[in-house]
Amino acid sequence: MHGPGHNQRYAASESWLARAERSIPLGSQTFSKSRTQLPIGASPLFAERGEGPVLIDIDGNRYIDYVCSLGAITLGYNDPDVNAAVVAQAQKAVIMSLAGREETLLAEKIIDLIPCAEGVRFGKNGSDATAGCVRIARAHTRRDLVAVCGYHGWQDWYIGSTARHLGVPDSTREMTKKFTYNDIDSVTALFRAHPGEIAALILEPVAFEEPRDDFLHKLKDVAHANGALLIFDEVVTGFRFPGGSAQAMTGVTPDLAAIGKGMANGFPISAVVGRAELMKLMEEVFFSFTMGGELVSIAAAMATLDKGREKKVYDQLASVGQVLLVGVRDLIARHGLAETLSIVGQPSWQLIVMKDHASASSFDLKTLFIQECMRRGVFAIGIHFLSYAHTLDHVRQTLAAYDEVFAILADALKANDLRRRLDCEPLVPLFKVR
Ligand SMILES: Cc1ncc(COP(=O)(O)O)c(C=O)c1O
Structure with a gap:
């Protein structure tokens, strides 16, 4: 379905957000986990548990998690x-x-x-x-x-x-x-x-x-x-x-x-x-x-x-992260998105940078990116924090999902119809310090 604010896939998340906001300002203790950063209707908003590199939301959807609790998870959930x-x-x-x-x-x-x-x-x-x-x-x-x-x-x-x-x-x-x-x-x-x-x-x-x-x-x-x-x-x-x-x-x-x-x-x-x-x-x-x-x-x-x-954890974060970083860089080039997307940072802490495009703002682009990643079971908002539980196999699955997501982004930019593809209101710029 299209139109902001309701998606069956995230039904429990959305109803808990409404309940949480009656007692908790913004419904979250951490700004970066709140609805200001995650588009309602196209993203989960509450999680139930974590297993290694996987986050499970309260609707039962599973994701390979690249937010890793904003970098707090280095070994994996539930180590x-x-x-x-x-x-x-x-x-x-x-x-x-x-x-x-x-x-x-x-x-x-x-x-x-x-x-x-x-x-x-x-x-x-x-x-x-x-x-x-x-x-x-x-x-x-x-x-x-x-x-x-x-x-x-x-x-x-x-x-x-x-x-x-x-x-x-x-x-x-x-x-x-x-x-x-x-x-x-x-x-x-x-x-x-x-x-x-x-x-x-x-x-x-x-x-x-x-x-x-x-x-x-x-x-x-x-x-x-x-x-x-x-x-x-x-x-x-x-x-x-x-x-x-x-x-x-x-x-x-x-x-x-x-x-x-x-x-x-x-x-x-x-x-x-x-x-x-x-x-x-x-x-x-x-x-x-x-x-x-x-x-x-x-x-x-x-x-x-x-x-x-x-376990030489920091070496593994770097080596597995490097495969993801290079893989994403290749996909950006392959989908002809290099003028709009780039990936920067270190292997264990990367960022996909999105620029304004003639047919869409960087925030519109980011919203569609999040929507399509979440739909494919990749919990990604542009940042990649690696954990020791992320294996090359998880990276391969992620790159396969990104291949599809980037195709959609490239298509939307070409067709000049990005907003029409959103199940949600686009995110708005709020706070940038880096
Ligand atoms: C570089 C850096 N310094 C300080 C902080 C603040 O840490 P905390 O949110 O745990 O107080 C953060 C949090 O994101 C951070 O990324």
Whole structure:
């Protein structure tokens, strides 16, 4: 059927959305999982469970999942080793009135695995970790400004610098400046404009662009020459990229780093890591919350990191991801879509970029793409997060689906009738930070 807002395939999702929105603003806890990102009528909106690389929605439809809970799933859903560790810990205690030894064991493991880590403090979300890094940098330098590049979470200090800054005071917004990836001049200009005022540069060290011209080394030099710290936001890249981090992959070691997302295969834990002298400051900088030493997530992180090392998980994400990346690139060319679509990023974290076309906007295109992928059992919204559970066979099935989807997109662009092919209202641009 055509027309927005009802599709038998997603009937349960649609009725639960209506119910959820009566008690939950947007019907979801996470902006990127809400109806703002998923077209009602052409996409599932609620999931029931996950099995390895597969997501099962509440209507019983199955998908090979390339969102992987926004990158939080690195091993696959319902990983037996993580589950066993979690059950064993839960039977002892979830959290206790004193610190557990497991906190130290995990900190030691992270120090082993992340180049800049000489000390570790745990948070729950990536935003805790980025905010912790920024507070340490401000305390260390006694400066107030920070310069950002990428997405760094929901808290005032960062989100105030974006279009979604409702509720953030102007005085806070003024503390955050922006620089451009691979543009060292945009950084030197900031230091010139605010001499002696910038505490830190914080960036996603490698996202959808490769660092060019030794950008990351230069950034570190420029930061230090100006008395500022370099912070890597490795919330996505930590325990996902080859070597286990972007700093391992690129050979550039920052002063501090934030990790989160995939470090516990979906259990809520993040960490501030960094040089010993800076981490020592955390004895004075307030970074403390009731759930900070929650041991089930710590057990999940131990199991995830052990498996990461034993099974060479990050190498597999890269090798399987590379087959997908190259395969998609070939299909884009084969369907004559290269002017409108491209695929960028690293093998374990890729993005299909969609541009406006004479006959359709990039958002119309994205909506049709999502509709047709979902219909074929591929949970894809343009981003590809790989997990260890994704095999070459899943990639082959995905490429076969994309072959059909790209044919439809090419046809729609040629026939200038994309909107007519939609079972839903097209998505609208809301929030772009990368
Ligand atoms: C690079 C990066 N930093 C920080 C965050 C914030 O993490 P969280 O949403 O867990 O607070 C995210 C989340 O998407 C992220 O991608």
